[in-house]
Amino acid sequence: xxxxxxxxxxxxxxxxxxxxxxxxxxxxxxxxxxxxxxxxxxxxxxxxxxxxxxxxxxxxxxxxxxxxxxxxxxxxxxxxxxxxxxxxxxxxxxxxxxxxxxxxxxxxxxxxxxxxxxxxxxxxxxxxxxxxxxxxxxxxxxxxxxxxxxxxxxxxxxxxxxxxxxxxxxxxxxxxxxxxxxxxxxxxxxxxxxxxxxxxxxxxxxxxxxxxxxxxxxxxxxxxxxxxxxxxxxxxxxxxxxxxxxxxxxxxxxxxxxxxxxxxxxxxxxxxxxxxxxxxxxxxxxxxxxxxxxxxxxxxxxxxx
Numbered sequence: 536x537x538x539x540x541x542x543x544x545x546x547x548x549x550x551x552x553x554x555x556x557x558x559x560x561x562x563x564x565x566x567x568x569x570x571x572x573x574x575x576x577x578x579x580x581x582x583x584x585x586x587x588x589x590x591x592x593x594x595x596x597x598x599x600x601x602x603x604x605x606x607x608x609x610x611x612x613x614x615x616x617x618x619x620x621x622x623x624x625x626x627x628x629x630x631x632x633x634x635x636x637x638x639x640x641x642x643x644x645x646x647x648x649x650x651x652x653x654x655x656x657x658x659x660x661x662x663x664x665x666x667x668x669x670x671x672x673x674x675x676x677x678x679x680x681x682x683x684x685x686x687x688x689x690x691x692x693x694x695x696x697x698x699x700x701x702x703x704x705x706x707x708x709x710x711x712x713x714x715x716x717x718x719x720x721x722x723x724x725x726x727x728x729x730x731x732x733x734x735x736x737x738x739x740x741x742x743x744x745x746x747x748x749x750x751x752x753x754x755x756x757x758x759x760x761x762x763x764x765x766x767x768x769x770x771x772x773x774x775x776x777x778x779x780x781x782x783x784x785x786x787x788x789x790x791x792x793x794x795x796x797x798x799x800x801x802x803x804x805x806x807x808x809x810x811x812x813x814x815x816x817x818x819x820x821x822x823x824x825x826x827x828x829x830x831x832x833x834x835x836x837x838x839x840x
Contacts, residue, residue: 536563537783538652540645542599542638543775544572544659545582547616547758551732551832552658552775553583554747557590558835561783565645565653566595568638572659572704574611574620576601579659582620584629589747590839596631599638600662603705605799612700615761622757624750639666646677653677654782658684658775660701665708668715675717684778685709686807687724688793688819698805699724702797706805710797713807719817721795722778723807726788726823730777731770734759736833744839751836776832781820784831789822 539562543549556562567587569579580598587594602608611620619626634641642663646653655678657664664681667674685701686709692698702709713719737755740748755771762771781788795817796810 536561537654538563538565538649539654539656539782540566540568540642541779542568542570542655542657542659542663543583544570544574544579545586546573546620546659546775547622547754548771548773548775549573549658550586550621550754551751551773552779553586554590554751554839555776555832555835556779557592558838559783564592564594566597566641568597568599568641568663570599570638570659570663571601571608572611572701573616578620580633581626581629584631584633585627588629588631589750595634595641597636597638597641598633600666603660603662604665604707604711606705606707609704615758617757622754624753638663639670642667643671643674646674650677651679654680654682656682656778656782658778660705661685661708661712662705665711668711668717675715678717680718680720680782681712682720682722682778682782683712684722684727684775686721686795688807688821690724690728692805693724695805697798697803699807702807703805706797706799710799713795713797713817714814716815720781720790720820721807721817722781722788722820726820727772727774727777729823729825730773730828732773732829733770736770740833740836743837747839748836773829773832777823777828780828780831787824787827788820790818791821792816793819795819
């Protein structure tokens, strides 16, 4: 069983990924850490608590960084995920509260307690992961894998021509992570653009899992409308769920070992490209069995309440 922490900025596809992890029998979800991105960090923490409570998962939530390492804060992506992160679903106060530790300290402690076993899956900007690397020199040795949703090598960007959104929102943090020597795997647009979920798929999820599947279907109306607004009429990409699936099913992805750096300045800020400075390579997902990933996603979600 994979011991997993998801670093998240929920976010509609974050909700999809977290509900997938809740349903996957091969995942031991040790907790969530929260980050700015799709929403503010404060809203991300509220949403993370709400998702765990909806799924009946008793796991800690650690509040994370509220701004990038160097850059000023970004305005959240309300046009993609809605003002509160869940499309048109209104905000609601969760019963629980975040733990006293912040995200970076929680990540460092859990890596120490589970050396060589912990997989961290950041599906938002990488600020919390960079803080953990900077605070604890042993973190990169203790953590088994850092499986990132972000970046691309050949697909280009989705927020600028060069940059994928998670990397763009804190390129300096991403550069810290990619240069750290940790076992990093990048699940980027090269593969996530190849796995799509349609309106009919969400309808099927809701039929098979009326409570949580229905919640995802309600969120999906806003998300699919955004995709249609930018000319993508065949569904929404399974960005964050694909990264969580890569944590436990890496054989579904074709992975190249490449050194990667992140551009931090100018028009190319947030671009992920091949490095020539002698740094250690990371695993870059370049191909995917999209049908198998989508089938697994739908099968797991059908097992939800």
